[in-house]
Amino acid sequence: MIGLLSIAIFLPAVLAAPTFLLGRKNPKMAKILGVGTTAIVFAISILILVVFQYGQAGFQLSESLPWAGSFGLNYKVGIDGISLPLLMIATFLSLLSAAGSWDQITFRHAEYYALFLIFETGIIGVFTSLNLILFYLFWEIVLIPMFFFIGIWGGPRRKYASLKFLIFTYSGSAVMLFGFLALYAWTGTSAYPGGPSFDYDVLAARIPNLALPLQLAVAITTFAGFAVKLPIFPLHTWLPDAHVEAPAPVSVLLAGLLLKMGGYGLIRYNLLLFPKAVSVLWPYFTTIGLITMIYGASVALVARDIKRMIALTSVNHMGYVLLGAFTATVAGVSGAVFQMFSHGLAVGMLFLMSGYIHERTGTRNIDELKGLRGKMPQTVSLLFLASMAAMAVPGFANFISEYLVIQGALSVSYLFAIAIVAPALTVGYFLWMLRRVAMTPPEGPKNELHLHSILILVAFLVPLLIFGVYPPPILGSVIAPTVEKWVGTIVGLGAR
Amino acid sequence: MFGLLATPAGFLHFRKSKLGLAPFVCILGLAIALVSTIWLGFTSPSPVSFGGFQVDLFTLFFSGVLLIVAIFVTIASLQYMREDPNKGPFFGLLLLSTLGMIVLAASMDLILLYVGWELMSIPTYALTAFRKKDPNSNEAAMKFFVLSALSSALIVYAISLIFGVTGSTGLTAIASTLSTAGPDVRPFGVLAIVLFIVGFGVKMAVVPFHMWIPDAFEGAPVTIGAFLAAGAKMAAFAAAFRVFIVGISAFNVDFYSTFAIVAVVTMSVGNVAALMQKSFTRLLAYSSIAQAGYILMALATPFTTTNVPLGLAGGLFHVLNYAILKTAAFVAAAAVATKLSVTDLNSFNGLSRRMPQTSLSIAVIFLGLAGVPPLNGFFSKVMLFTGSIYSPYSWGGYLALAALINSGFSMSYYGWVIKRMYFDEPGDESSIPEPRIYMAVLWVATILIFAIGLYPDPWIRLVQSAAAALVGSRGL
Numbered sequence: 001m002i003g004l005l006s007i008a009i010f011l012p013a014v015l016a017a018p019t020f021l022l023g024r025k026n027p028k029m030a031k032i033l034g035v036g037t038t039a040i041v042f043a044i045s046i047l048i049l050v051v052f053q054y055g056q057a058g059f060q061l062s063e064s065l066p067w068a069g070s071f072g073l074n075y076k077v078g079i080d081g082i083s084l085p086l087l088m089i090a091t092f093l094s095l096l097s098a099a100g101s102w103d104q105i106t107f108r109h110a111e112y113y114a115l116f117l118i119f120e121t122g123i124i125g126v127f128t129s130l131n132l133i134l135f136y137l138f139w140e141i142v143l144i145p146m147f148f149f150i151g152i153w154g155g156p157r158r159k160y161a162s163l164k165f166l167i168f169t170y171s172g173s174a175v176m177l178f179g180f181l182a183l184y185a186w187t188g189t190s191a192y193p194g195g196p197s198f199d200y201d202v203l204a205a206r207i208p209n210l211a212l213p214l215q216l217a218v219a220i221t222t223f224a225g226f227a228v229k230l231p232i233f234p235l236h237t238w239l240p241d242a243h244v245e246a247p248a249p250v251s252v253l254l255a256g257l258l259l260k261m262g263g264y265g266l267i268r269y270n271l272l273l274f275p276k277a278v279s280v281l282w283p284y285f286t287t288i289g290l291i292t293m294i295y296g297a298s299v300a301l302v303a304r305d306i307k308r309m310i311a312l313t314s315v316n317h318m319g320y321v322l323l324g325a326f327t328a329t330v331a332g333v334s335g336a337v338f339q340m341f342s343h344g345l346a347v348g349m350l351f352l353m354s355g356y357i358h359e360r361t362g363t364r365n366i367d368e369l370k371g372l373r374g375k376m377p378q379t380v381s382l383l384f385l386a387s388m389a390a391m392a393v394p395g396f397a398n399f400i401s402e403y404l405v406i407q408g409a410l411s412v413s414y415l416f417a418i419a420i421v422a423p424a425l426t427v428g429y430f431l432w433m434l435r436r437v438a439m440t441p442p443e444g445p446k447n448e449l450h451l452h453s454i455l456i457l458v459a460f461l462v463p464l465l466i467f468g469v470y471p472p473p474i475l476g477s478v479i480a481p482t483v484e485k486w487v488g489t490i491v492g493l494g495a496r
Numbered sequence: 497m498f499g500l501l502a503t504p505a506g507f508l509h510f511r512k513s514k515l516g517l518a519p520f521v522c523i524l525g526l527a528i529a530l531v532s533t534i535w536l537g538f539t540s541p542s543p544v545s546f547g548g549f550q551v552d553l554f555t556l557f558f559s560g561v562l563l564i565v566a567i568f569v570t571i572a573s574l575q576y577m578r579e580d581p582n583k584g585p586f587f588g589l590l591l592l593s594t595l596g597m598i599v600l601a602a603s604m605d606l607i608l609l610y611v612g613w614e615l616m617s618i619p620t621y622a623l624t625a626f627r628k629k630d631p632n633s634n635e636a637a638m639k640f641f642v643l644s645a646l647s648s649a650l651i652v653y654a655i656s657l658i659f660g661v662t663g664s665t666g667l668t669a670i671a672s673t674l675s676t677a678g679p680d681v682r683p684f685g686v687l688a689i690v691l692f693i694v695g696f697g698v699k700m701a702v703v704p705f706h707m708w709i710p711d712a713f714e715g716a717p718v719t720i721g722a723f724l725a726a727g728a729k730m731a732a733f734a735a736a737f738r739v740f741i742v743g744i745s746a747f748n749v750d751f752y753s754t755f756a757i758v759a760v761v762t763m764s765v766g767n768v769a770a771l772m773q774k775s776f777t778r779l780l781a782y783s784s785i786a787q788a789g790y791i792l793m794a795l796a797t798p799f800t801t802t803n804v805p806l807g808l809a810g811g812l813f814h815v816l817n818y819a820i821l822k823t824a825a826f827v828a829a830a831a832v833a834t835k836l837s838v839t840d841l842n843s844f845n846g847l848s849r850r851m852p853q854t855s856l857s858i859a860v861i862f863l864g865l866a867g868v869p870p871l872n873g874f875f876s877k878v879m880l881f882t883g884s885i886y887s888p889y890s891w892g893g894y895l896a897l898a899a900l901i902n903s904g905f906s907m908s909y910y911g912w913v914i915k916r917m918y919f920d921e922p923g924d925e926s927s928i929p930e931p932r933i934y935m936a937v938l939w940v941a942t943i944l945i946f947a948i949g950l951y952p953d954p955w956i957r958l959v960q961s962a963a964a965a966l967v968g969s970r971g972l
Contacts, residue, residue: 066953067951067953068875068951068952068953068956069953070953070956070957070960071875071878071879071952071953071956073952133869133878136869137869137870137874140868140869141869141870143868144863144868147911147914148918151915151918151919152918152919158919159915159919159920162915162919163908163911163912163915166907166911167904167907167908167911170866170868170904170907170911171901171904171905171907172904173904174900174901174903174904175897175900175901175904177878177881177900178881178896178897178900181878181881181882181885181896182885182893182896184882184885185882185885185886186885188886217893221897
């Protein structure tokens, strides 16, 4: 039986072939098919929202088919309160990014949109798969289109950036795969009836009985894979290069979705699977998160390129996810999930805007952008709003998520009060950027964006403001029940 | 049963006949052999032995893989050797060597194994030197011949030692004698094992016996590179699997650790050296050395620990996948070689605009070799590495981790070539014709790569049965 989730996952990949073949002769056709497919997939995800049962903690809309049963592989997908918000931003950002590509991608449309659709299949698959090898498969499917996006459509240093991105993340995933295979082998012995398995639910039931050293080995190796994607402080160097060189709509995908894969993996496969290991590792992981937060913010302070500054914002903000998740508290984990949702939207908007600004003014240098108010008054207003979202001003969803993360951290140890330095620095570099770009005397002839571009940018703001003012629909009835159940389980098993 | 082995042989006498016909007869013979192999696999799964031969699923699996390689190589050579006046002997030698490989995979007796080994090797020397006027081709053949002859000598010595210890050349008889061998014969047994490892190692191209590979692949006709890399090498693995798992595993010697060390060194040297290559064929050669390291992990995993020997099955699966990927990679190289130099990676810059189909298949093949899902190389690697983690030895997990890190590292040179083809600017924008014969082979291979990767279940069951047949042929 093919369900809604399978349709959402495979529809883009299936339509990638006609997009490529029809689009080769007629670029407009590629654009229409590409954007149209992402719109259909977004409509399907709205349908998923409708049939989703709120307030429930377990996996819903599950589908299971044997795939390579002789090796314990099943095609297994499902969503719960942790994956639903990410699934929604995946389809939403894909649609907005595809729409933003309409103007910003200027050559080889057929290849671009075909790869775009393959990427969308991968990213939706990552957030919905419930089998470790299936998860890994989608995880890698995301990687290849991204490599080509950066390498073909990127900026001047695209070749270096794409190869660096590929090698960093592929090596990380190879180490992560070791964790998955070890899990299969170590829980596949005769001590565990039912034979070895890669299924998430089977493993979640078996792992608590696994000895601590083995849990630690798996937790550390899988952490390595997720941490490269997230990214954490010493492994983040691929990120500024990749984000800066990628075309702006692809930066939206990178910062908005690709980084979330790391955060989602950390919560789903690292935190929730290895309670005993978490009880040992959480001080280290939260400290790394803290360092990443402060480091990202400090480096963003000195960035001259507006796109580089936004890229480093991601390092800054993804640190919250790591910190929140490994506090293993309901507030911290809910905050981490909500942070991925709200950061994806805010940073996506900023990246797309930087692309538009670059297209109109020909520069991304913050100092050269002075007086932008005169050229693009509406865009500058939107830049204010997006920066406020990223600064976590109350009223935006980002405020609630960052607040929850810090609350969770403080409930574990008062030492995490130091985390407050990060939002302060974030406000610092954003205000300084606005001071130089927007608050300078207006200059130059008016060169405003098209209305449809403005509308695309406004679309990012709508959920940020709605859930910032009134979060219960997402926080209370989607994220919280699932997080409460899982955190309760792992705390019961000794994670704390 | 004889039909399987006789079919390619039966067509050999055509080789001197009308020259235009030879390659087609050759393809026909190979196709008949492949069909009969598949037919035998479906109809009579129980092993049949006669003399030193044993036809079981393991034999049929390997002959299937080798015949696929041979068919691909023959079809590609149709185009590649078009200008060559000596086509007849070329295809004849190819058939003869293929026959030797199948004999090798089927032999349960060391003397027969040696006959198969020589039958496989001798035609390949001539094939490597086929471009008589090309000094590179001759140098490659000379280097290959000297090392290969040395390895044959070592194998003969090992066989004589084993015969001296056990009084037999049949593998099952050897196994039963060795399992009760006293301490007085132990040194001879160990020496024989070492000699076998070195002897097979030269053909399997494991470090430190790999030096001939890059030169031979670079000097030989490109399609023969495919035949050596995917055919001869895999046949050597077939022989090693038979000898070690059927004959020697009963002997209480820890050769697993030796293979583990050799495997790690081989894959690391292969991957690091591949990164430094400036020639496409040499890059393929070093990548094939690295892949041999992965397959060796199957021999480093004791197979008695689980009901289904996962590592061994993964090794066989990787043999199949590697054979398809590597053959296709060399065929792509042959397609490029029609107009450009394959010994200079710079000629691959911007290739995607000049040869779009070839570039696309090279990209797919390279991602498959790197083990990116959902391509075929991924699942065999996963099985191999998981099998290694299952190993009762405490180093099993580290071996798997080392292999995975290698696998991650290998992406740097595979990605490098893809970068050259897709991101770099071509020196010359003119498009290059892509001969249909090559494209046909490449598309079939690409479809196989995707098909095996997307639905691996039947293939996994096949290699599991083949592995079970191999373990079963010990007769213990």
